[in-house]
Amino acid sequence: MTGKVEFSKVSKSFGTVKALVDFDLSIEEGELVTLLGPSGCGKSTALRVAAGFEPPDSGDVSIGGVSILAQSANKRGIGMVFQNYSLFPHLTVTQNLEFGMRVRNIAREKRTARVGELLELVRLSGLSDRYPHQISGGQQQRVALARALAVEPRVLLLDEPLSALDATVRIEVREEIRRIQRASGIATIFVTHDQEEALAISDRICVMSNGKIEQVGAPDVVYRSPSTEFVARFVGKVNDIEVEVLSSTKARLRGHKHEIEIASAGTGGGAAGGGAVVGGVARLLIRPEDVQIVRTDSARANARCTVKTIHFGGATTTADVEIDGTTHLVRIADSTRNMQFRVGDAVHIAFDTERALLTRGGAA
């Protein structure tokens, strides 16, 4: 039986370091929520608190409405996959898969049948008699996932399970994890510092910084409408452009005559608290794909630029352009078909500020 997982005001400190501060999050049954943030932001601590490896200083963690804090780690019914290869080196794949079932005194016939099902699920049926050192890193993590599922956990915790794998295998195993998680319907918490991984795998992303939640939302929402400067910077690439705020709807590139429409820009943590003030200097945080190349005579053109560098990326291309008369470098990204120019070409760009963020202060 699975259930909704809830963290309620969970705090945890290590000495003077606050790893988690009033951490509130709920994960619905069958949902995959990713805790995303830089190293030391508290994401793994949240996972370890849920798993029972670290007691919280305050707050509660519940599954299906029942607090699990009083239960020891081995009684919580939580499956976990670790960053480091965690298969028991002295046991074969089959014996690793059977470990949790043996602990639960499950009959041999049932164990054998379950191991067969799990090996099929992770597509490793031919490797049942191999030892961990005889299979690849990607295969080891798939076995670790199967082992965690073998005990039919109520919740699945994945602590950076892909970080030790190379790029190609990482994508393959990531897709496997998503497929298996959907098939099993278990509430899953996935921890990573890789924003691309988080965007690709999650139902929702919880972006964390310094032990606190910055934003929780669907991947497209977090990417498209970051609610804080930290989220804008951490999830995806962002241009940081200094502007002078002329009115509640207009701003001007600092030291430049062209005006930018800012009426629909988000205000994040800064402006929401009275951040960008009319007449003051602010920073416009805008994604490269929200800066577009436009025709010279377009009414939307915000600035004339010179192309400085071009980064061909297959289907998409990114380019760094310098706004003429300034030293502002702006990165733009678009499909390769729309990026037909060379280094040194003059182009006009327009800022689509609907998903941009306007925050107080000069450039960092």
Added chain:
Amino acid sequence: MRRGRVGAWLVLFIVFVYYLVPMISMARFAFQRILVFRLSFGNLFDKWTIDSLIEFLKEPEFRSSASLSIQLAVATAALTLALLVPTMAVAHLRSKRMRRIIELSSTLPFVVPAIALVVGFAGAFRETLPILIRSPFGLVPLYVITALPFTHRAIENGLAALDLRTLVDASQSLGATWYRTVMFVIVPNIRASIATAAFLAFTVVMGEFTIASLLLKNTLPLYLSYAQGQNPQGAFGVGLVLILFTTIFVASSNRLGKVVRT
């Protein structure tokens, strides 16, 4: 390169001679029925016999002292492992400070002489727990301490080579208790170190003389020392056999370590 290789062989040869010459001398004294002052290169292969050894092995006192030493060695190895493995595993998991304290404590037998250990031990337990002084098995805790510098290092190496935190967390997340985790996850993964520690504890006990002598326990080393006056050839023969056994023990523990690691 070639010069270095020659140097290495030379060092090996010197070590070999340094080790082998006393062994050969001991073997000749124990197993050749020739008077000592007549032993020479000329009669190197003459009159070899193990009669004196057989005679020695038949002595009831030898049997009882050997039996006691073996029992003490087994008990020491068992107690050492029962104490060290879980304690050091916990120290590895929870406290670097505790690890350092254990490491420091394990070197104490190098600086605290056996006689001081016995005096302290006897003084502490003569009144409070006299059975420890009376029973030969009272030697076991002292032997555990004496063997600690060797046994600790062997276990420490095994634990340090493991990602213990992840293995223990994985085991517990699968529902295993601490006991099950130790017995079915930690122990099998450091079995080479455990075997080495057990062999080392065993050999330390089989050769320990001072503590047994001070506490008046008739262990094998004590009997060998006493019997040198009665049947010196037999005593030296047994000594040689013990050295050979010890060498085979240590070599097989190293071999076992290699097999487990591959």
